[in-house]
Amino acid sequence: xxxxxxxxxxxxxxxxxxxxxxxxxxxxxxxxxxxxxxxxxxxxxxxxxxxxxxxxxxxxxxxxxxxxxxxxxxxxxxxxxxxxxx
Amino acid sequence: xxxxxxxxxxxxxxxxxxxxxxxxxxxxxxxxxxxxxxxxxxxxxxxxxxxxxxxxxxxxxxxxxxxxxxxxxxxxxxxxxxxxxx
Numbered sequence: 605x606x607x608x609x610x611x612x613x614x615x616x617x618x619x620x621x622x623x624x625x626x627x628x629x630x631x632x633x634x635x636x637x638x639x640x641x642x643x644x645x646x647x648x649x650x651x652x653x654x655x656x657x658x659x660x661x662x663x664x665x666x667x668x669x670x671x672x673x674x675x676x677x678x679x680x681x682x683x684x685x686x687x688x689x690x
Numbered sequence: 691x692x693x694x695x696x697x698x699x700x701x702x703x704x705x706x707x708x709x710x711x712x713x714x715x716x717x718x719x720x721x722x723x724x725x726x727x728x729x730x731x732x733x734x735x736x737x738x739x740x741x742x743x744x745x746x747x748x749x750x751x752x753x754x755x756x757x758x759x760x761x762x763x764x765x766x767x768x769x770x771x772x773x774x775x776x
Binding site: 642644677 | 718725726729730732733737741744748749754756757759760761765768771
């Protein structure tokens with residue numbers, strides 16, 4: 605019998621990773637999602653917690669598109685408007 | 691009598707500018723805000739139009755903070771969580 609090492613983010617204990625770097629990326633994405641949803645709720649109090657969370661996770665998942673949009677211009681977001689499966 | 695040149699963004703006809711560069715910046719901010727709110731509504735359909743617009747304008751107004759957050763890490767957003775007057 606062999607012992608295997610697994611990794612997970614404390615923010616999402618169900619999701620297990622064999623690769624530490626992947627677990628790190630997942631944890632950073634979830635941390636950014638949390639910070640984004642906190643700012644969204646601060647900016648627009650009428651947005652509820654689950655809406656803010658959903659928006660935060662979506663933006664964190666597509667952070668390269670949003671980084672480009674804020675850095676250069678919003679056209680980088682056009683790709684995100686096509687119906688996706690995620 | 692002197693004739694003065696004024697500038698404005700077609701997206702916000704009430705706001706007049708004496709300085710073209712300022713009008714350009716305002717127009718780019720409003721364009722980014724529109725693109726952000728379209729993506730937010732696409733990602734979280736339960737968010738209504740005025741909520742998405744309010745969130746889009748807030749993020750576009752603070753684009754440097756959000757650019758840093760998406761590029762490096764979300765701590766750049768902490769400053770936005772202090773109660774502000776804007």
